[in-house]
Amino acid sequence: MTPHVRWLSRFSRSVAGQRNRLFWGCGAAAALTVILLSCTTTRTIIAPPSIPGAEFVGSEACDTCHAEITRDFKTATHARLTARGENAKSMGCESCHGPGSKHVEAGGGRGTIVNPLRDPATCFQCHLEIRAQFQLPHHHPVLENKMNCIDCHNPHKGNAIKGGDTSLQQKIKGGGFAFLSPNETCMQCHTAQRGPFVFEHDAVREGCITCHSPHGSVNQRMLVARNATLCFKCHFQQQQVDGRIFIGDSDHTNRLPQGTCWSAGCHEAVHGSNVNGHLRY
Ligand code: HEC
């Protein structure tokens, strides 16, 4: 990879009382991909996972035995995370897996290194706000260990958000799962929403996350809004002179007070319908 050309942002980090500058290299990555990341993030990083007695050895040490992962990692979102000086070593593979000296000395194997698949704590060191999202009343059961971050995120290659790639070039570089659209990721488990439907709801094409918060929400069904506001984002509400409310050319004046748009008898088939063009059932 080309050296980092330009640093657009920085964030600080405190490890063992020491403050170090960390840089989020947007310049170098631009060579690879269209950048979607906000380059102005400020974030405090708590210490990487610790393994008693182990020290950081740097990502090159992993190359010998995990050649494929190390090679692909260049395309990964997290590969853009770099540090200067002494701590540079700890910013690659070991930022998620913990210091690797014991693992390397042992010639690999389990139990000598952190595998975040079994515990999202590794991710929360840097993404603390995400844990709070999973603690909301309606959430994906990640903290309950029924699923994990990797069901929707790529740690080792391509965009960290599965299907989040926007350019064909990056899709090819990311390979594999990166070919999935973001909706595909969801539909692997939620097959009922896949369709095909005779009457599609165009909103679903916009993406599941236009209506659902993927990590968690205060609203039932992890909805981003709990009432008609959800639908008014796209469906214009027209107030006529006589005080009547029209949505989609249809008089909704007496309907709106009856409940949410998707409650019984209205647009229950909100993801798409095989029988009713107005998505009633
Ligand atoms: C963003 C955090 C993160 C970074 C950075 C990271 N990994 Fe991982 N790694 C994970 C997660 C999560 C898993 C478990 C999921 C999986 O197996 O893909 C994992 C699993 C692994 C495994 C076990 C795979 C298996 O099939 O059992 C190996 C080996 C590994 N990583 C090596 C590396 C190497 C080498 C690097 C650096 C080039 C690296 N990782 C960087 C998060 C990370």
Ligand code: HEC
């Ligand atoms: C001398 C070879 C060797 C080196 C060097 C090496 N590994 Fe491993 N690693 C292995 C072997 C062998 C396994 C076990 C694979 C298995 O059991 O499927 C393994 C497993 C892992 C696992 C999965 C552990 C688990 O409990 O599921 C991770 C994560 C991992 N390595 C990361 C790394 C990282 C990060 C580095 C660099 C700091 C590294 N490895 C360096 C050989 C090595």
Ligand code: HEC
């Ligand atoms: C050493 C710190 C660190 C660790 C550990 C870490 N991340 Fe990140 N991650 C970052 C930074 C920094 C960014 C980009 C800045 C931002 O979030 O705006 C990022 C970005 C992301 C993104 C968003 C990418 C995008 O395109 O918006 C996802 C998703 C993500 N990380 C998931 C994970 C998961 C899952 C794990 C655990 C397997 C993990 N991260 C571990 C620091 C980390």
Ligand code: HEC
């Ligand atoms: C059910 C799928 C799913 C699971 C499970 C999941 N995520 Fe996400 N995550 C997403 C989607 C989809 C986005 C993109 C949201 C957007 O673009 O608004 C995202 C965005 C992110 C981001 C970047 C945006 C932000 O809010 O800062 C981070 C960081 C992140 N996830 C971390 C995690 C971590 C850590 C875990 C595990 C504890 C996790 N996610 C589990 C689907 C998931």
Ligand code: HEC
């Ligand atoms: C790995 C499988 C998996 C993936 C991928 C996945 N989900 Fe889920 N989803 C679940 C599980 C498990 C539940 C919890 C079901 C329960 O609690 O009964 C759930 C619950 C939900 C619910 C609430 C359902 C209810 O009855 O309250 C919604 C909405 C949802 N997911 C949307 C999404 C979206 C949007 C995505 C993609 C960003 C996604 N899911 C990706 C497994 C998955």
Ligand code: HEC
């Ligand atoms: C236009 C907004 C919208 C979009 C887009 C959307 N949903 Fe939903 N979804 C809803 C509403 C509203 C409910 C609640 C329905 C109810 O409670 O009867 C819901 C409910 C769900 C449920 C719970 C089970 C059910 O059918 O009631 C799951 C799972 C789900 N959605 C997954 C998805 C997935 C996966 C996608 C993307 C393929 C998606 N949704 C796109 C609005 C949407």
Ligand code: HEC
């Ligand atoms: C992301 C934008 C978006 C959101 C959010 C959205 N829709 Fe739609 N919806 C569309 C588009 C685009 C169409 C197709 C064009 C049209 O008929 O207006 C459509 C069509 C419909 C139709 C069929 C039109 C007809 O003739 O009856 C119904 C019913 C509908 N939406 C209900 C809802 C409900 C209920 C919600 C809230 C849960 C919702 N929509 C949220 C974009 C959206």
